Amino acid sequence: MANQLDANRPLRVAVIGSGPSGIYAAEALIKQSAVPVLVDVFDRLPTPYGLVRYGVAPDHQTIKSVTKAMQKVLQDPRVRFFGNVAYGRDLTHADLRRHYDALVYAVGASSDRHLGIPGEELPGSLSATEFVAWYNGHPDYQHLPIRLDAQGVAVVGMGNVAVDVTRILAKSADELSQTDIADHALPVLAESRVTDIFMLGRRGPAQAKFTTKELRELGELHNADVLVRPEELELDEKSAAAIADQPAMLKNLEILREFASRPPAGKPRRVHIRFLVSPVAILGEGRVQRIRLEKNRLDENLNAVGTGVFEELEVGMVLRSVGYKGVPLPEVPFDERKGIIPNQGGRVLREGQVAPGEYAAGWIKRGPSGVIGTNKADAAETVRLLLEDAPSLPLAPEPDPQAVTRLLQERGVQAVGLDHWLRLDALECTQGQAQGRPRVKVTSVAKMLELAQP
Numbered sequence: 001m002a003n004q005l006d007a008n009r010p011l012r013v014a015v016i017g018s019g020p021s022g023i024y025a026a027e028a029l030i031k032q033s034a035v036p037v038l039v040d041v042f043d044r045l046p047t048p049y050g051l052v053r054y055g056v057a058p059d060h061q062t063i064k065s066v067t068k069a070m071q072k073v074l075q076d077p078r079v080r081f082f083g084n085v086a087y088g089r090d091l092t093h094a095d096l097r098r099h100y101d102a103l104v105y106a107v108g109a110s111s112d113r114h115l116g117i118p119g120e121e122l123p124g125s126l127s128a129t130e131f132v133a134w135y136n137g138h139p140d141y142q143h144l145p146i147r148l149d150a151q152g153v154a155v156v157g158m159g160n161v162a163v164d165v166t167r168i169l170a171k172s173a174d175e176l177s178q179t180d181i182a183d184h185a186l187p188v189l190a191e192s193r194v195t196d197i198f199m200l201g202r203r204g205p206a207q208a209k210f211t212t213k214e215l216r217e218l219g220e221l222h223n224a225d226v227l228v229r230p231e232e233l234e235l236d237e238k239s240a241a242a243i244a245d246q247p248a249m250l251k252n253l254e255i256l257r258e259f260a261s262r263p264p265a266g267k268p269r270r271v272h273i274r275f276l277v278s279p280v281a282i283l284g285e286g287r288v289q290r291i292r293l294e295k296n297r298l299d300e301n302l303n304a305v306g307t308g309v310f311e312e313l314e315v316g317m318v319l320r321s322v323g324y325k326g327v328p329l330p331e332v333p334f335d336e337r338k339g340i341i342p343n344q345g346g347r348v349l350r351e352g353q354v355a356p357g358e359y360a361a362g363w364i365k366r367g368p369s370g371v372i373g374t375n376k377a378d379a380a381e382t383v384r385l386l387l388e389d390a391p392s393l394p395l396a397p398e399p400d401p402q403a404v405t406r407l408l409q410e411r412g413v414q415a416v417g418l419d420h421w422l423r424l425d426a427l428e429c430t431q432g433q434a435q436g437r438p439r440v441k442v443t444s445v446a447k448m449l450e451l452a453q454p
């Protein structure tokens, strides 16, 4: 028999994670009227918006304006925000199943991939995702010991994250001080001795993952010249054929060729965009001092193959920017190889079978790809299936919205509601205004909790 869901017994949905995919899932749930819903959005941090706050570059404020629409979703009377509530720590899988008819895991991909080369564990070798979290004021990374006391930095990878960290390293303190970059990062970047940033792509320009807008920005830096070797832009036949009908890739190539033709303007810093080189070892005594690269060629499948020709670059830091990676959640199936929750269009699979009432959205569903907006369609697909399943889902025994609030209180969990967050948000923005910045981020959870109090 189909479930009788109505205004008195709406479908209770818990969304785990308040980044783009979680909020877009909540939005898709409230934008339909076929099934009455009440949605609770949980985040382990007191602040919502996930990578919009902690991933998007501080000098890309226009991208962050997407939070206005996200805030509207959280302000809907059918949605509640529970910040500072961690899945697995404050609420277990069993707790959620007792209070909710459907769970949507939208936790993103909080770890990163490794290179698997000698020296990767040396101090000074870290992931770009950690570096990004550090300068964006993520509470877990505020104490990262970042040293920018050598002239060279290697950034491994040719995606937009690599471009972001390269740009932040290339910008001057004056430029950065107008952003919402974390207060602990600004003095370190202001005193940076970095002059040469090497972006290292293992394949050619036709395989680079960055988008045109981001690439173009590297050529517009006030503080840094962009240097490209013309010989590294020469395409093999297969690469040329592969991008012949791809306007965005052709545009990237055109921009790179223009970069290669520029005489250096003698700016204080240099961004070197290098292709067809793979790091094979990170070297140094006690910390990173050099990186050894092997020159590559592309095989018939356009994979990078070493040529046995090596070179070394003097660098004091190596940022691997080779992709984010999902992390397993307690009691939730996980595909180690893909770094995602196994799923079919968002329906979670347990041992190959659809697990009723469990769903995934965003990077933990499809892997770390696409831009913020990609998560809208992704979450909408998941929610479409969830709503299709709603009439036949096993209903939660304790759906009363107050029951979960009581449970958190009993456990001494200091949940941060939307009103708390809005207070903290306003404080950050007011403090920022006084300094001509969009906001000054609070980076300690304890401080956030204190300031969020009425």
Ligand code: NAP
Pocket (backbone or CB within 6 Å): 114, 115, 156, 157, 158, 159, 160, 161, 162, 164, 201, 202, 203, 207, 208, 209, 210, 211, 214, 278, 279, 321, 322, 323, 324, 368, 369, 370, 371
């Ligand atoms: P990405 O776009 O997947 O790029 C990863 C890069 O790492 C690729 O160039 C890849 O090269 C390289 N790589 C992987 N393994 C490697 C290895 N072992 N050795 C050397 N290189 C290796 O990932 P991302 O930059 O982390 O970005 C994640 C997502 O966020 C992307 O969809 C991105 O567009 C998005 N994002 C968007 C913005 C923006 O819109 N402004 C900003 C940041 C991030 P191969 O191609 O050879 O594998």
